[in-house]
Amino acid sequence: MTNPSPVTWGAEIQLNGLTKRFGSVVAVDNVTLQIEAGEFLTLLGPSGSGKTTTMRLIAGFDVPTAGDILMDRSSIIPVPTYQRNIGMVFQNYALFPHMTVFQNIAFPLEMRRVEKDKIVSEVARVLELVQLPGYEKRYPRQLSGGQQQRIALARALVFNPRVLLMDEPLGSLDRKLREHMELEIKHIQERLHITVVYVTHDQEEALVMSDRIAVINQGKIEQVGTPQELYERPKSRFVADFVGETNLLQGEVSELGAAYSTIGLKNGARIRVMPMEGLIIGQRVSLAIRPATIRILTLGEQLANSYTGVVDEVIYVGEITKYRIDLGGGESLMVKQAGRFDPQRCCRGTSVTIGWDLVDAKVVL
């Protein structure tokens, strides 16, 4: 077997105070991040947030203005791209159009002066890995988007890099194929035990694939954590809003208690939240409530928080139905209900009671 599989083949990467300025624009602003060996880490952020620039710095396409990048504890800043041994998959695949699939995948091996026979067997091995055996003689233009994507992955993996960078690799695939590829990439990463740094603006993709996610906004890391941590305990408004759907409400702390604290909204509603350290009466805060945690209550049902409102809009999406509930005074909440569509709640203008548990409304700053 040529496939090197010690428990962890991937390398550890550290970004220390990494900064990149283009003129007066700060694309990456003092980013410090530890990426563990063999970890699948996603840089998640909106376009222009600096996630791609961070990746280009790791690949060596750009030189940082300040800070350092360490691979297994030694700086790779002085190492030119072609000696970094880092695999890279591009958004538009960047397959060489004048070369066949075989020539494309053989390219990195040729650069490493691998002998002919070995190249042939290695190309066959990675084509097997991406489930496209026998495609050696095709040209990239003869392949579908999904197939080109796999070939690009095979080419980036054939020289057994310990780190793989992926820049929005699924961006141009249709939804079904994308969901399939998400799992496939994840499985390949687990099989090869390599470190993957994955860039995307798609939070769903990030949640499905990542061991950890670093949410980036305006060149800075907002929060790093497992998908679950980010989703359930967002530290900032931005993270709460960017990862998953969220209702964001503005309010003021009006009461601090042992069992719960209370946040008063502009429309007079008072919302109970879990007691939390560091809150002061009168402090302005944001509340994040996931639409899926809000329930439309049946008659007589009581939850820690329950309010009456009017159905303002109904969006039927198949497995789920979304409702916008107008609470009056300019406040409204999105509610997501799974399961069978209930015609009794369907209509606009129907008065309903909604509610959620104490833990489901999160105070974010």
Added chain:
Amino acid sequence: MSQNVVLPFRRGSSWGHIVLGLLMVLVIMLMVLPVVLVVGMSFSNSEMLAFPPRGLSLRHYRTFFEDQSWFQPALLSLKYAVLSTTVKVTLGTLASLALVRGRFRGKRIINLMLLSPMIVPPIIIAVAAYNVYVRFQLVGTTLGVVLAHTVLGIPMVVLVITATLYRFDTNLELAAMSLGANRLTTFWRITFPLIRVGIAVAATFAFIDSFNELIVTNFLVGTRSLTLPVQIYTGLRYTLSPVIASISSLMVGMSLLGLITIGILQRRQ
């Protein structure tokens, strides 16, 4: 019928399309007819330029190859064309790379200056260049003519090659480098193979331009070493020899060959 809107060239379409078709035929006739006439006259057996040709023969073609006053200028034109094409394409490729990839001050101005020989009338360039050349004793020298042809041909080369480079996806170079290729290898294995058709097209145009150039060359070749177009022009003023028709036909043939080459290259891409 809505089909006529979708497919305007279907048979049975309106009068407008018939007029358009006639106009197209007329324009093409105007462009091609003179060439057809010249080629026709070149096969004549008479001593004078005349159409239709009286009797068919290849004697004027033979004269061209045997008469040193015609054949020498042809060789000279060939030499200037080869030399200036080499210089034009080398400099033009480098300039194009800088214009497309580089980030520097005054890029637009440099771009404009590189294209200016296309805008300034050739006769003005000719007079200006002559004045300079006299001072530096460049009139009638190989260096002088090659320099002038380079200046004249650079705009075309830069236009074709920058267009090629703009279409080139620079991610391919980054990909090659991430896969272990240094800059030089990346250029030869990735960049060059993908832009070489553009370069070949530019070179073909550059060669034809140089070989056919008359106005500026006429001023700069001096009196002894004339290029083929200059010799034809001079010859036309005294005699209307059918040899000129046969030479013209050969030149047309050469240009046609160049255009066909370009067509094949572009299709293969």
